[in-house]
Amino acid sequence: MKTIKKRIIYLLVFVLCIAGCAKTGHYEKGMELLKGKQYPEAISEFQKIDAGEKDFRLAQSKIAYIQGLQAFGDSLFSAAEVQLVRVSGDDEYYHESQLMLDKINQRKLSNTIPKTDTLIVREEVIGTKDEEKSKDKIKVETETDLDKTKKFTARQRDLIEKFESLYRSAYTAGVESKSNYLSNMRSIASRLNALDYGAKEKDADALELKQKANLWMNKRIEFINRLINDNTVKETNTSRSLKEEGDKLYYSVTQQIKKTN
Secondary structure: OHHHHHHHHHHHHHHHHHHHHHHHOHHHHHHHHHHOOOHHHHHHHHOOOOOOOOOHHHHHHHHHHHHHHHHHHOOOHHHHHHHHOOOOOOOOOHHHHHHHHHHHHHHHHHOOOOOOEEEEEEEEEEOOOOOEEEEEEEEEEOOOHHHHHHHHHHHHHHHHHHHHHHHHHHHHOOHHHHHHHHHHHHHHHHHHHOOOOOOOOOOHHHHHHHHHHHHHHHHHHHHHHHHHHHOOOOOOOOOHHHHHHHHHHHHHHHHHHHHHO
């Protein structure tokens, strides 16, 4: 009888050890996948770490780094910035994240569009005694349709990048967290829809970008909402088609962005 009890105890200890090792090994496994550039798999491992575990904070930092790196590689700089600022200062990827943020800030400065152009124009005035006089006149050029189109397109790109970042986070988040991301996604979609384009002669590519982006955002929102209703993290047979449609529309949006550059 004592022998049986000992065996049961040993078995329970063995099972608990296996369970403990499996639970605490997700961070190490995620790091191996990250170093191997297997980013989706690495994110999946980091997400398995519970909030109460010691590696949870750095795991969340790694997820932010990966998503920021992917967005940066896709030239979605606003989306990259949202993620990269979340990388912890004691993370080994912090320095690399800061380098990417510096490049994003430099890009912002180089893309600054002046509101007006000020020119000095020499105006000749004929005096009463046939003496030619001259004076400087300040001429302020008003904003052109081209300037308005550039600003309109830049605002669209910014909202598209922010929306894509929210979507990626919503897609990988737990079911209980998806609703918060979905609410922010809807807010971005509303802002895009409300964008004003004041040019008299409107650019066809800029208008088409807004149309495609609206369709894409609505499809992504529908997909995340379906995941919430199905109480599942990733797509199932009933929601897979929504994701695939969204992926196709996103590709169309990125191609349209290139046309407006």
